[in-house]
Amino acid sequence: MLINADFTQRATVAAHDYDWVASSQPGVERVMLDRVGGERARATSIVRYSAGASFAPHQHSGGEEILVLSGTFADDDDSYPTGCYLRNPPGSSHAPSSPEGTVIFVKLWQMSADEQVKVRIDTRRPDAWQQEGNREVCPLHTSASETVSLVRLPAGGQMFSAIVENAEVLVLFGGLVEDGRHHKAGSWLRFPPGEYPQLHASTKGCTVYFRDGNLTGLSSKEAP
Incomplete structure (x- = not known):
């Protein structure tokens, strides 16, 4: 699948043009901003979890970057409210969910293979x-x-x-x-x-x- 896959051209997606597509997991939808590949794709997306939606444990061979845009995103180790930024390095695994619902900005397969550090930043903190x-x-x-x-x-x-x-x-x-x-x-x-x-x-x-x-x-x- 190729979506905004030509990086020599400008790409723009306005909020009023979001095309929400159901994922393979019930209660989870996504807007594909750019994508190069199939299910295991280099991808940038807006992802929406309905209340109670979850994924089974799985691995991200190419790493995953997340910014919580609204609601609360839950991961294995904690819950992350609006404004939290996460980097899960290549080879890491987790079982994401959202008891209350959330919208997140997600980037997959866009990390260096040698990145190893898990990152958690609360951007609401003044410091x-x-x-x-x-x-x-x-x-x-x-x-x-x-x-x-x-x-x-x-x-x-x-x-x-x-x-x-x-x-x-x-x-x-x-x-x-x-x-x-x-x-x-x-x-x-x-x-x-x-x-x-x-x-x-x-x-x-x-x-x-x-x-x-x-x-x-x-x-x-x-x-x-």
Whole structure:
């Protein structure tokens, strides 16, 4: 299956264009933002659990990245409310569920094969954030190939100040504006190398998930 699989082209999915598709597990639906492969795919998705939905224990050979957008996500070791960020490294396993229901942002098969550390960050904590110029940044992950963070921009603040090598944005709160077009909360955008997106925060500012670096994920030898 190929969805927004050409990384040389811009890809955009607005919240009002979400196409919810039932997964193989009852009570779990997903919006496929990009996907390269079948069930074991390099994929970026919005996933919605109804109250009480769960998965049987399973392994993620290529690793899994999760940001809890709403509700509470439960894993083997704990429960994670809105704003929690998780990285489960390649080879890890878990039995996810949500007693009360949740919506999460999920990335699969997009980690380096040598990543080994399980990460849990509560982005609601004030000490998780740092000031960088006119923006606030919550660092989530940094490696030689990518940087992942949450970014808060003030009203009118520019998202980018130069040409991007690769970049991906999910609008969490507020909105981004580009040439009069408003990307509201829930909008997902991916930019190819060489583009200079003219994005700025709306009048109420915005908070985004931001990733730049090697967005294609694993090499051809490692791909599922």
